[in-house]
Amino acid sequence: MTSIQQIDTVEHAAATRDHPQPYRELGLKDDEYQRIRDILGRRPTDAELAMYSVMWSEHCSYKSSKVHLRYFGETTTPQMREKMLAGIGENAGVVDVGDGWAVTFKVESHNHPSYVEPYQGAATGVGGIVRDILAMGARPLAVMDPLRFGPADAPDTRRVLPGVVAGIGGYGNCLGLPNIGGEVVFDPSYAGNPLVNALCVGAMRVEDLHLAHATGVGNKIILFGARTGLDGIGGVSVLASDTFSGEETGPGRKKLPSVQVGDPFTEKVLIECCLELFREGLVVGIQDLGGAGLSCATSELASAGDGGMRVELDRVPLRAEGMTPAEILSSESQERMCAVVRPSDVDAFMRVCDRWEVTATEIGEVTEGDRLVITWHGETVVDVPPRTVAHQGPVYRRPVQRPTDQDALRANIPDALPRPSTPDDLRDTVLRMAASPNLCSRRWVTQQYDHYVRGGTVLAQPADAGMIRIDETTGRGVAVSTDCNGRYVRLDPYAGTQLALAEAYRNVAVTGATPVAVTNCLNFGSPEDPGVMWQFEQAVRGLADGCVALGIPVTGGNVSFYNQTGSTAILPTPVVGVLGVIDDVRRRIPTGIGGQAGDALLLLGETRDEFGGSEWAHVVHGHLGGRPPAVDMAREKLLAEILVAGSRDGMVSAAHDLSEGGLAQALVEAVLIDETGCRIAPPDGVDLFVWLFSESAGRVLVTVPRTEEPRFTDMCTMRGLPWTRIGVVDPDARALEIQGVGSIGVAELRETWEGTLPALFD
Template sequence: MTADTVEAALSTPDTAQPYRELGLKEDEYARIREILGRRPTDAELAMYSVMWSEHCSYKSSKVHWKHWKTNTTPEMQAKMLAGIGENAGVVDVGDGWAVTFKIESHNHPSYVEPYQGAATGVGGIVRDIMAMGARPLAVLDSLRFGDPEHGDTKRVLPGVVAGVGGYGNCLGLPNVGGEVVFDPCYQGNPLVNALCVGAMRVEDLHLAHASGTGNKVILFGARTGLDGIGGVSVLASETFSGDESGSGRKKLPSVQVGDPFTEKVLIECCLELFREGIVVGIQDLGGAGLSCATSELASAGDGGMHVWLDRVPLRATGMTPAEILSSESQERMCAVVEPSNVDAFMRVCAKWDVLATEIGEVTDTGRLVITWNGSTVVDVPPGTVAHEGPEYHRPIERPSAQDSLRANDPGTLARPSTSDGLRETLLRMTASPNLASREWVTEQYDRYVRGGTVLAQPSDAGMIRVDESTGRGVAVSTDCNSRFVKLDPYAGTQLALAEAYRNVAVTGATPLAVTNCLNFGSPEDPGVMWQFEQAVRGLAEGCRELGIPVTGGNVSFYNQTGETAIHPTPVVGVLGVIDDVRRRIPTGIGAEAGDTLILLGETRDEFGGSEWAHVVHGHLGGTPPVVDLAREKLLAEILLAGSRDGMLSAAHDLSEGGLAQALVEACLIGETGARVLLDPDQDQFVQLFSESAGRVLVSVPRSEELRFTEMCTARGLPWRRAGVVDPESGALEIVDVTTLGLAELRAAWENTLPSLFG
C-alpha cells in the first residue's frame, strides 16, 4: 500500500483535496497550506480536519473562556491542582488526597447508535480520569430525550440506558447519580453527558506532555480499527438534517465500538504503571485518536516527536495512514517513557495482557514527524494541530423572539383552587415523566459495586468514600433546567449552578469545584451564540460569587435538527468534600415519630419555566425564579453546620415540582408518612408547586429543633415549621388540602417509566 507523502505533496501542489467533505472551510484549508508552505498530505489533512473540528478545537467557544480567567480568584485557583486544558480537573480534598472529575458529551453518536454511543461516552470519560493518574471511582450520567411517547425516543432511550449500564457495570464502576429529562426540544437530538470521578494521592498526579528528548512513545491497549473513523470529532461538529430516517443526512462517520473488559484491564495496568513511577506523560486516545494524542503530547512537551505509524497494531487490513490517525477506536492510551524504563513498562503491560508497542520517540526538532514504511506522511508544527487552530468571533445577537417569550407570563394560566384540584394536580405531577421515579433506569446500573457508595440516586447527590481509614468522601451532582436557561440564559445557568451546589450541600458535603458540559445549537446562529455567551458569563460570575472554581468541562455545539435547536442546556456538575461519610444527611425522612419538618428559604409566586406549566399546560414563557447565590451560600453553611453537629436527620432540596414533589419523594424514599401544615397567609397552590430557588426541606429531631432554628434566625435564613414526621399514618397528609396514602403515591411515582418503556 502506498501513501501520499510530503515529497509527493511538494511535487503536486495543485492536487485537488476533499477538505470540504472533511468539514474544513475554504479559509481553514488555505491556512493549513500557509502553515505548511505546501498542500497537506492526505494524512495531514485528516489530522487537521479532526483536530480543527468544533468538538476538538473549541474554535467557536474559546474566545469566551476569558470569563473563566477573569472570574477565578487566587483563592479559587489555590484549590486546583489541574484545571482547564488538562484531561480533567483535579482538586485537593485534604489528608493528601486529590480528586479528579470531568463531564463530556456523546450526543450525536448516541442518536446514531444508542448503545455504543452511550457506552463509549462512558469509556472515554473514564480514560480521561485514568490519564490524570487516578483510579476511577464512580460515574454519573445526565441524559435528555424527546417526547417519551415518540417512537424514536423509545428507540434511543433503552439503548442509551443499556449502553451506560452495560459499560459501567462491566468496568465495576458504580453509577451514583445524574438526570433523565424529557422535552420535545431534544427530539432527534438527545443529550448523553457522562461524568466520572476518581481519586489519587496528591503526589500521583500525572499530566499529558511529552518531555525529554529520546524518551519513547508507547501505544498500549486495544488495536486500531476502522470503527469510529472521524467519530465524535466530526460527528459532533455537524447538524442533523432533520430526516430522522437517516437518508437525508450527510455521510456520517462510524460510531466507536467499546469493549469494557479491555478497558477494565487497562485501568489496572495504568494504575500499576503509575505506582511503579515509570510514566513521564500520558494521554488517552478519545476524540481524534492518534491525531490528538501525538499532537497534544508533543505540543505540551518539548515540542517534537517522531512516530513510526506502520508499527501501530491494527485490527483491519489495508488501513491508510489517514485512517489510522483519525480512527477513534476505544480502549487505547499513549505514554511517554524514559528508555531505561521501557522494559519495566512492557513487563507491567504483559502481566495484564495489554498489548503495548513502541511507536515513536520525543525529539527536540519542534516538529511532529510521522513516517509510514520509511516515507514521511506528516511533518507539521504540533502546536498548529493541537492548540493553534481557528478562533472564531461568531456574531452574537439577542433573538428577536426573546421579548415575546419573556412576556408570555404563566400567571395567566388556570390554577387549581380546590382541594380536589390540588390533589389531582399533585398526583398528575408525581406521575409526569420528568418527576416520576427513575428506578426503571437506575436498576439497570450497579450503584454499589466496589462497596464505596454512600449515597446514590434517588438521593440528591451521589456520594463515594475515598479513604477507608478516615471516612473522607466526595459528593457529586449534575443539574440543569433548560427551560429556565431558554427564558434567561444568564440567570438560568446560575440556577443550574445553584441547584447542583445545593444538592451537594444537602448531603452534608462542602461544595468545592465545578465542571460543566455546555450543550447548545449551531454556533453559526447569532441567537445561539448570545445564549452561549450569556450562559458562560453567568456560570463564571456565579462561581466567583460562590467561591468555587471551574476546573474544566466540554462544549457541545450543533445540537439541533435542521433549523431547530435544542433549548440551551449548560449541565453543571458540582463536587463537594465531606470529612466523614458517616455524618452524611439522607434524602428520605426517617421513621422517628415527631421529628419536625422545617422549610428553609422563601417561597414566591414563580412559575416561569416550571414543571407545572410544562406538564399541565405545555407552556414555556415568563421569567425563571430569582437566583440569590449569597442566600445559596448561607443555606449551604447552615446545612453543613447541621450535619456536623448532628442536628439534621434528613434534607431534600426543592426544585422541579416544588414542595409537593419534595414531600412525595422524602416520604417514599424514607418509606415514612408525614403531616404537613401550609402557611395560612399564602396561597396553597403557590406553596405546593412554586419552584423558587434556595429552598430545602429538612427533618430535625425534636431535641435539636430549638438549637437549629435559633441558628437559622441568627444567621438570617428564613425558615418555617412545615409539619412533623408521622410513621404510623402510612400517608402524606397535607392539612386542609388532602391525604394521600403512600401506596397511592408510590403507584403514581413508580409506574410511569415502566409503562412507557416496558
Template sequence: MASPNVDTPVIDTTARAVETPDLPQPYVELGLADDEYARIKEILGRRPTEAELAMYSVMWSEHCSYKSSKKHLSYFGKTTTPEMREKMLAGIGENAGVVDVGDGWAVTFKVESHNHPSYVEPYQGAATGVGGIVRDILAMGARPLAVADPLRFGPADAPDTRRVLPGVVAGIAGYGNCLGLPNIGGEVVFDESYAGNPLVNALCVGAMRVEDLHLAHASGKGNKIILFGARTGLDGIGGVSVLASDTFSGDETAGGRKKLPSVQVGDPFTEKVLIECCLELFAKKLVVGIQDLGGAGLSCATSELAAAGDGGMYIDLDRVPLRAKNMTPAEILSSESQERMCAVVAPSDVDAFMAVCEKWDVIATEIGEVTDGDHLVITWRGETVVDVPPRTVAHQGPVYDRPYARPAGQDTVQANTTDSLARPSTPDELRDTLLKLVSSPNLASKEWVTQQYDRYVRGNTVLAQPSDSGVIRIDESTGRGVAVATDCNSRFVYLDPYAGTQLALAEAYRNVATSGAMPVAVTNCLNFGSPRDPGVMWQFERAVHGLADGCAQLGVPVTGGNVSFYNQTGDTAILPTPVVGVLGVIDDVTRRIPTGIGNEAGETLLLLGDTHDEFGGSAWAHVIHGHLGGLPPKVDLERERLLAEILVAGSRDGMISAAHDLSDGGLAQALVEMVLIGQCGARAILADDQDPFVQLFSESAGRVLVAVPRSEELRFTEMCDARGLPWRRAGVVDPEAGALEIQDVATFGLDELSTAWEGTLPALFD
C-alpha cells in the same frame, strides 16, 4: 481518502505534497472551511498530505478546537480569583480538573458529551461515552471511582424515544457495570426539543494521592512513545470532525443519514484491565507523560503530547497494532477505536513498562520517541507522511468571533407570563394537580433507569439515586468522601440564559450541600444548537457569563468541561442545556444526610428559605398547561452559600436526619419523594398567609426541606436565626400514618403515591 488500489497505494508523502501543490483534496467533506484549508497551507508552506489533512481536520473541528466557543470560554479565566486557583491542582485545558480535598487526597472529575453518536447507535454511543470519560480521569493518574449520566430525550411517549432511551441506558449500564464503577447520579429529562437530538452526557470522578498527579506532556529527548491497550481499527473515524461538529439534517433514518461515520465500539473488559495496568504503571513511576486516545485518536494524543512537551516527536505508523487490513495513514491517525492510551516513557523504564503490560495482557508497542526538534514527524512504510509544528495542530486552530444577538422574540417569550393560566384553588383541584405532576415523565421516579445500573459495586457508595447527590467514600480509614451532582433546567435557561445557568449552578451546589458535603469545584457540559445561529451564540455567551460570575461569587472554580454545539435537527435547536456538575467534600461519610425521612415519630419538618409566586418555566406550567414563558425564579447565590454552610454544619453536628432540596415541582414534589424514599408517613402544614397553590408548587430557589430530631430543633433553628436564614415549621414525621397528609388540602396514601410516582416509566418502556 484511501487509495483506489489498496494493494499498491500511492503514498502521499510530504515530498509528493510539494511536487503536487494543486492536487484536489476533500477538505470540505472533512469539515474544513476554505479559509481554514488556506491557513493550513500557509502554516506548512505547501498543501497538506492526506494524513496531515486528516489530523488538522479532526483537531480543528468544533469538538476538539473549541473554535466557536474559545473566545467566550476565556471569561472563566478572567473571573477565577487567586483563592479559587489555590484549590486546583489541574484546571481547564487538562484531560480533567483536579482539586486538593485534604489529607493528601486529590479528586479529579469531568463531564463530557457523546450526543450525536448516541442517536445514531444508542448502545455503543452511550457505552463509549462512558469509556472515554473514564479514560480522561485515568489519564490524570487517578483511580476512577464512580460515574454519573445527565440524559435528555425527546417526548417520553415518542416512538423514537422508545428506540433511543433503552439503548442508551443499556449502553451506560453495560459499560459501567462491567468496569465495576457505581453509577451514583445524573438526570433523565424529556422535552420535544431533544427529539432527534438526545443529550448523553457522562461524568466520572476519581481519586489519587496528590503526589500521583500525571499530566499530558512529552518531555526529554530520547524518551519513548508507547501505545498500549486495544488495537486500532476503522471504527469512529470522523467522529469529532463530522458527527459531533455538524447539524443533523432532519432525515437520519436508516439510509437517509447525512455524513454519519461509524460510531466507536467499546469493550469494557479491555478497559477494566487497562485501568489496572495504568494504575500499576503509575505506582511504579514508569510514566513521564500520558494521554488517552478518545476523540481524534492518535492525531490528538501525539499532537497534544508533543505540543505540551519541550521538543518534537517522531512516530512510526508501521508499528501501530491494527485490527483492520490496508488502513491508510489518515485512517490510522483518525481512528477513534476505544481502550487505548499513549505514554511517554524513559528508555531505562521501557522494559519494566512492557513487563507490567504483559502481566495484565495489555498490548503495548513502542511507536516512536521524543526528539530535540520542534516538529511532529510521522512515517509510514519508510516515507514521511506528516511533518507539522504540533502546536498548530493541537492548540492554534482557528478562533471565530461568531455574531451573537438577543433573539428578536426573546422579549415576547419573557412577556408571556403564567398570569393568565388557570390555577387550582380547591382541595380537589390541588390534589389532582399534585398527582398529575408526580406522575409526569420528568418528575416521576427514574428507578426504571437506575435499577439497570450497579450503584453500589465496590462497597464505597454512600448515597446514590434517587438522593439529591451521589456520595462516595474515598478513604476507608478516615471516612473522607466526595459528593457530586449535575443539574440544568433548560426551560429556565431558555427564558433567561444568564439567570437560568446560575439556577443550574445553584441547584447542583445545593444538592451537594443537602447531602452534607461542602461544594468545592465545578465542571460543565455546555449543550447548545448551531454556533452559526446568532441567537444560539447569544444564549451561549450569556450562559458562560452567568456560570463564571456565579462561580466567582460562590468561590468555587470551574476546573474544566466540554462544549457541545450543533445540537439541533435542521433549523430546530434544542433548549439551551448547560449542564453544571458540582463536586463537594465531606469529612466523614457517616455524617451524610439521606433524602428520605426515617421512622422517628415526631421529628420536625422545617422549610428553609423563602417561597415566592414564581412559575415561569415551572413544571406546573409545562405539564398542566404546555406553557413556556415569563421569567425563571430569582437566584440569590449568597443565600445559596448560607444555606450550604448551615446544611454542612447541621450534618457535622448531627442536627439533620433527612434533607431534600426544592426544585422541579416545588414543595409538593419534595414531600412526595421524602415520604416514598423513606417509606414513612408525614403530616405537612401550610402557612396561613400564603396561597396553598404557591406554597405547594412554586419553584423558588434557595430552599430545602429538612427533618430535624425533636432534641435538636431548638439548636438548629437558633443557628438559622443567628445566621439570618428564614425557616418555618412545615410538618411532622408520622410513621404510623402510612400516608402524606397535607393539612386542609388532601391525604395521599403511600401506595397511591407510589403507584403515581413509580409507574410512569415502566408503563412507557417495559
C-alpha cells in the same frame, strides 16, 4: 473518512501543490484549508489533512467557544485556585481535598453518536470519560449520566432511550464502576438530538498527579491497549461538529462516520495496568485516545512538551487490513492510551503490560526541535508544528445577537394560566405532577445500573447527590451532583445557568458535603446562529459570575455545539456538575424524611409566586414563558453553610432539595424514599397552590430531631436564613397528609410515581 489508496508523502505533496483534496468533505472551510497550506508552505498530505480536519473540528478545537471560555480564567481568583491542582485545558480538573488526597472529575458529551447508535454511543461515552480520569493518574471511582430525550411517548425516544441506558449500564457495570446519580429529562426540543453526557470522578494521592506532555529528548512513545481499527473513523470529532439534517435515519440519509465500538473488559484491564504503571513510576506523560484518536494524542503530547516527536505509524497494531495512515490517525477505536516513557523504563513498562495481557508497542520517541514527524514504512507522511494542530486552530468570534423572540417569550408570563384551588383539584395536581415524565421515578433507568460495586458508595439514586468514600481509614468522601433546567436557560440564559449551578451546589450541600469545585458540559445549538451564540455567551458569564459569588472554581468541562436538527435547536442546556468534600461520610445527611415520630419538618428559604419555566406550567398547560425563579448566590452559600453545620453537629436527620415541582414534589419523593408518612400544615394565609408548586430557588426540606429543633432554628434565625415549621414525621400515618389538600396514601403515591416509565418502555 474517504479511503486513500495511494500513500501521499510529504515529498509528493510538495511536488504536487495543485493536487485537489476533499477538505470540504472533511469539514474544513476554504480559509481554514488555505491556512493549513500557509502553515506548511505546501499542500498537506492526506494524513496531515486528516489530522488538521479532526483537530480543527468544533468538537476538538473549541474554535467558536474559546473567546467566551476565557472569561472563566479572567474571573477565577487566587483564592479559588488555591486547592486546584489542574484546571481548564487538562484532561480533567483536579482539586486537593485534604489528607494528601486529590480528586479529579469531568463531564463530557457523546450526543450525536448516541443518536446514531444508542448503545455503543452511550457505552463509549462512559469509556471515554473514564479514560480522561485515568489519564490524570487517578483510579476512576464512580460515574454519573445526565440524559435528555425527546417526548417520553415519541417513537424515536423508545428507540434511543433503552439503547442509551443499556449502553451506560453495560459498560459501567462491566468496568465495575458504580453509577451514583444523574438526570433523565424529556422535552420536544431534544427529539432527534438527545443529550448523553457522562461524568466520572476519581481519586489519587496528590503526588500521583500525571499530566499530558511529552518531555525529555529520547524518551519513548508507547501505544498500549486495544488495537486500532476502522470503527469510529472521524467518529465523535466529526459527528459533534455538524448539525443533523433530519434525514440521518431516513431512506435519503447522508453518510455518517461510524460510531466507536467499546469493550469494557479491555478497558477494565487497561485501568489496572495504568494504575500499576503509575505506582511503579514508569510514566513521564500520558494521554488517552478519545476524540481524534492518534491525531489528538500525538499532537497534544508533543505540543505540551519541550521538544518534538517522531512516530512510526506502521508500528501501530491494527485489527483491520489495508488501513491507510489517514485512517489510522483518525480512528477513534476505544480503550487505547499513549505514554511517554524513559528509555531505561521501557522494559519494566512492557513487563507490566505483558502481566496484564495489554498490547503495548513502542511507536516513536521525543525529539529535539518543534516538529511532529510521522512516517509510514520509512516515508514521511506528516511533518507539522504540533501546536498548529493541537492548540493553534481557528478562533472565531461568531456574531452574537439576542434572539428576536426573546422579549415575546419573556412577556408570555404564566400568571393567567388557570390554577387549581379546591382540595380535590390540588390533590389531583399533586398526583398528576408526580406521574409526569420529568418528575416520576427514574427507577426503570437506574435499576439497570450497579450503584454499590466496589463498596465505596454512600449515597446514590434517588439521593440528591451521589456520595463515595475515598479513604477507608478516615472516612473522607466526596459528593457530586449535576443539574440543568433548559427551560429556565431558554427564558434567561444568564440566570438560568446560575440556577443550574445553584441547584447542583445545593444538592451537594444537602448531603452535608462542602461544595469545592465545578465542571460543566455546555450543550447548545449551532454556533453559526447568532441567537445561539448569545445564549452561550450569557450562560458562560452566568456560570463564571456565579462561581465567583460562591467562591468555587470551574476546573474544566466540555462544549457541545450543533445540537439541533435542521434549524430547530435544543433548549440551551449547560449541565453543571458540582463536587463537594465531606471529612467523614458517616455524618452524611440522607435524602428523604427519615427521623422519628414527631420530629419536625422545616422548610428553609422563601417561597414566592414564581412559575416561569416551571414544571407545572409545562405539564398542565404546555406553557413556556415569563421569567425563571430569582437566584441569590449569597443565600445559596449561606444555606449550604447551615446544612454543613447541621450535619457536623448532628442537628439534621434528613434533607431534600426543592426544585422542579416545588414543595409538593419534594414531599412526595421524601415520603416514598423512606416509606413513611408525615402531616403537613401550611402557614396561615398562604396561597396553597403557590406554596406547594412554586419553584423558588434556595429552598430545602429538612427533618430535625425534636431535641435539636431549638438549637437548629436559633442558628438559622441568628444567621438570617428564613425557616418555617411545616409539619411532623408520622410513620404510622403511611400517608402524605396536607391540610387543605387531604391525605394521599403511600401505596397510591408509589403506584403513581413509579408506573410511568415502565408503562412507556417495558
